[in-house]
Amino acid sequence: MRRHHDMGGLDAGPVEQNEHDYAPWEKRVDAILRLLSAPGRRMITVDELRRGIEELGPGAYDEMSYYERWIASVTNNLVEKGTLTVEELGRKMAEVEARWDADRAAHKNSQEERAQ
Amino acid sequence: MTHRFPIGARVSVSSSFPPGHVRTPFFVRGKTGIVTEVAGEFPNPEELAYGRDGLPARTLFRVTFLQQDLWPDYAGGAGDTTVVDIFEHWLQEADASEGAAGKGERAHV
Amino acid sequence: MSENGNDQQDGGHSHGHAHDHSHRHPFQPDLEDGGYSYYQVMTEAVAELLLEKAVITSEELRKTVESIDSKSPAFGARMVARAWVDPDFKARMLDDVIAAADELGIDAGGIPIKAIENTDRVHNVIVCTLCSCYPRLLIGLPPDWYKARAYRSRVVREPRAVLEEFGTSIPDDMEVRVHDSTADLRYMVLPARPKGTEALDEEALAALVTRDCMIGTAVPKSN
Incomplete structure (x- = not known):
């Protein structure tokens, strides 16, 4: 009957006081x-x-x-x-992924060039 | 402005467990507390969550619960409290016997 | 690395060299050192589609990220320090945080924020057991632990034990009051002015007020 996000009062371990800078x-x-x-x-x-x-x-x-x-x-x-639309998302996500892969490859190459 | 529950009113939270989006935490359902503030009028989140306008607005009450009424095994101070913002349709007037440390109905766990 | 990928103009498709920093799709620095996740790709795709469809503009997106970056606990701390030295301001702040912030030239956004005052009898602490409600338009994004299961689960049930984990001991004869921000209001704690701070000016007082003091997991210390 309790939904998973509704957490008040559940047992849990110590509060881990970690934080990160938001990306x-x-x-x-x-x-x-x-x-x-x-x-x-x-x-x-x-x-x-x-x-x-x-x-x-x-x-x-x-x-x-x-x-x-x-x-x-x-x-x-x-x-x-x-x-x-789902179709637009599918297309755009594939496009973004391909672009980032290419960017990463180019970035890596230029770093290697600089290191030489 | 007059509200359904005046400040100081002893209220019980519905012991109700509908599916869908609600903003009344599980741990106060079926519990009794005291209206300590009227927070204002706000569109109903249970409607807003599904793309509707949530109107007419509902009154949001700040309800103070004694920790001892929420948790039978509460180990802190006897006067410790939790305040929860609860919409009017989750509240009803409480019987005089309910709440006030240990007498509140236990929520379904 | 300061470039954060928010200066693209639209969803343009021409794609040149990755190191041209005027590039329409600048390479995102947070992706440089590791892989990227499915949801990072989704975020980029949603942003680009919303820009292409003119649902939002790149200018708006950039300004909104800047606004997120500009918020910090320092704004809340300034308000607390003013409240400590000016009882009339404190009364106005307890009545309406957003209006009081405006008096100090601070934009606290449009979501109602309520200040709850610590006294010698009551210590307040805030949580959102259902999600992560927090006065982020005034004091910035919440720390990770505020949104995590342990804090949300436990602080309503054993607040004193949780506060102890933060190094905060509340005397037995004081009431601990937990505020669960479940609905339309956001809360901030107005901590009590520590003893021994009579000689401090407002700026020095503000420096005592940490983010956790406004969540209620800490109290200001005089040194």
């Missing part, structure tokens, strides 16, 4: 949500974001990082609303 892509996820939820645009509400995260299922908290859950939820919401 650019994580801030980008945050920025996208802020823009889409801003008054004036209101394309997604914070409660839609939260619902989307809850619907990722119990494994999401163990398998995904915080902003991974966010972008997964934002993306699902945008598809549900018709703002983005």
Whole structure:
């Protein structure tokens, strides 16, 4: 009856007081949500974001990082609303991946050149 | 403005477990506390979560629970409390016998 | 490395050399040293599609990331220090944090924030057991532990034990009051001014107020 995100009162170990500096892509996820939820645009509400995260299922908290859950939820919401289509996402993601692979290869090459 | 529950009202949280998006934590369901503040009127998150406008707005109450009413084995101070923001439709007037340390109904665990 | 990949103009497709830094798709520094994840690719794809469809503009995206970067606990600390030296300001801050922030030229965003005051009888601590609600528009993004299972699970049930883990002992005769930010309000703790700080000016006082003091897992120390 208790949903997995609803954690108050559960047993857990010590609070691990670790933190990390947020990576650019994580801030980008945050920025996208802020823009889409801003008054004036209101394309997604914070409660839609939260619902989307809850619907990722119990494994999401163990398998995904915080902003991974966010972008997964934002993306699902945008598809549900018709703002983005699955087809567009598939195409664009393949394109991004190919570009980053190429960029990485080029970056590595130039570093090797510089090292010589 | 008049509200359904005045400050100081003893209220019980619904012992209800619907599917879907709700903002009432599990650990206060079925528990009794006291309205200590009226936080304002806000669109219903249970509707907003599904793309609707959440109107009419609902009153959000700040409800203070004695820790002893939430956790039978609470080991801290007798006066320790937790305050939770709860929408009006989750609250009902409590029987005089409920709450106030140890007498609150236990939530389903 | 300062370039953060947010200066692209649109989803342009011409793709030149990776080290041209005026490039429309600058290589992201956080990807240089390791692989990238499925969700990083998704983030980039969603951003580019939203730009291509003119749902958002690159200018907005850049400014929003800048705004995220600009927030810090220092803004909250300034407000706390002012509240310590100016009781009228404190009253206004307890009434409306956003309006009080505005008096100091601080933009605290549009989500209501409530300040909860520590006294010699009550120590407050904030949490969001359902997700990660936090006054991020005023004091920046929360630390990882605030969003993690251990803190969210335990601080409502054994707050004193959790506070001890942070090195904070609350006397038995004080009330520990936990605030679960479940809905539309965000909370920040207005800590009590430590004793022995009478000689300090506002700036020195603000330096005593850490992020954790405003979460309530710490209290300001006078030295």
